[in-house]
Amino acid sequence: MGRTDQAYAASPLADAIASFRTALAGADLTALADDERLSALRELELATRSAAAVSVRLQVDFRDSQVAGQVRDGVARSRAGASVADDLAAVRMTSPAMASRELTSARALSTEMPRTFTALQEGRISGFQARVVTEATVCLSTTDRGEVDTRLAPLLTGASTKEIGALTRGLVYEVDPAGFVRRARRAAADRGVSIRPVPDVMALLSARRPRPWPATRRCTGTRWPDEPAVTRGPWPS
Template sequence: MAHHHPLPAAQTADLAAALQGGELPDDPSRLIDLIGELERLKSLACAVQAEAAVAYDAARRSAESAQGVPLRRQGRGVAAEIAIARRESPHRGQTLLGLAKILHAEMPHTRERLADGTLSEFRAILLVRETACLTAEHRTFVDEELCADPAALEGVGTRELVARAKRAAYEIDPASVVRRARNAESDRNVTVRPAPDTMTYLTGLLPVARGVAVHAALGRDADALRAQGDPRGRGQLMADLLVARVTGAELVDDAPTPVPVLVNLTMSDSTLLGGHAPGQVGADGVAPEILPAEIARLLLTRTLNAEVGAWIRQLYVDHTGRLLGMTSKQRFFADGLADFLGQRDLGICRTPFCDAPIRHRDHVTAVDHGGATTADNGQGMCEACNHAKEAPGWRQTTVDGLRHSVETITPSGHRYRSTAPPPVGWREPRWVKESPGVYTLVA
């Protein structure tokens, strides 16, 4: 995208201020016009962001090359910088930077359709994904076929757009599409992520034949059990059968699994004794989930009644809600400190806008630079963010405050602050002004 004059950030800030301070029109027809124009503006902003990302990546690589940084390490951390600036996760930042580079180098017509509002950023990402198996030359050809004429996309839904991209890719290079399908099998995996109400989504990415076979087998056996009088629903039985066959647990409700796992159930003492403050449950690799006090007590009761290994550890909090320490019986100091950081950061990576589960315990100030292995100099991070901050130009320091705070300074000089969340069930102290100069502390 060519600009004939510099585009300062202040100019876009003025536009944002004008939009925020403006009044909506009274005419319903003009309201629809406004909605449509704002959608086009969003797409244009995404196109400009993409060009800015490409330019920043090139500038960073050029500067690092001049500094003697090895080629394979140049540009490390750029995607994370873009993610923070866009208030997105580092994984999303990788996707957005990859999109920007491909639009700039290989798919100029898709970039133009994004700029004129014919395509949204989401739909542009889908086109890039569906042509990923093609060479740059073939990808450019498909880009021209699908997006050179903006009128050709008028009224085209997302599903039809993806189908067009798949057909075009197969027609121009069927062998590459076949190779992509074969290579996709190497990406098979099983993931787990939190779901509402203390549930989890266990997802298996499998070749289509195997995935359908697993689902069919679970459905067939669930139907057989229902025919024998089992009162559980078909979906419930399929889920219970899956757990039983993978872990060896008995096929009964709430049966304990013979596979040892550590699940952290955190609640305040008042909640444990009948209060209403919420609790929190989480496990290694699974982001914590807030749950009602009654459910937290019920889970604790079930655990104790099931006679599984369980112990209670105390967390110590000061009057500001800052987590100070925890008991460490049956723990080495290193493990106890790692557990403390996980509890203090509620199991979530401390990088701003990243919501990935903690994988690494990291020194805010590196040991090589004199950083100590202490709670104040420690933080929980995901693997991607921990690697990103090792790129040249990244700095982090702890900041004095009521709760543990870390300031991240990126190579561009921008500063972002991350503050540890308050412990589960904590209510921020509030001061109410009673009279001139007189304040009362309330919960």
């Protein structure tokens, strides 16, 4: 069952975080010089990354505590913790689906990818970049994931999100090439086309297809069988 706002107990950590937020909201920013603005922005970014690392620990500890307590109360282990994502979603002001996704990433960081988690704690990567790593390695066994973690850690400092994603996918292929090929084949089997409405009485057509297909369509200019030729009206003068 989810919780209401009144159910959350105060704690020294929560009070300290609330005081920090209050101090930030009341800070006088108008008198800062440009170099002071840059320094403040740097510290805010590092604080955000530190907060993301603390959030990882809190999410995992909360989940483990809830599961253990419910099992002690007689709940089947397979059902224990079923409401954890709802509780996390409520306090984090997000959807249960996103809360579950981020909890999965947090558990991977804390139990299977400690070097990547250390990089987050030290502010060398952001919370989003850490999730890029965990989601790119979700297909691996625990042993292979640890191998990627070990080999990736020295490469993280200074890398962009795009570079981190590419590095991680490359390592995933190196440690499990057969699995990489199997997953590519399964992805091709999941191809499909979807359509959704957009403003101005239009529709957006999306295709999930193997990469060569849309590239070929774009190069050859192939149209759908009943697609009319594009008409170009007069441009506004």
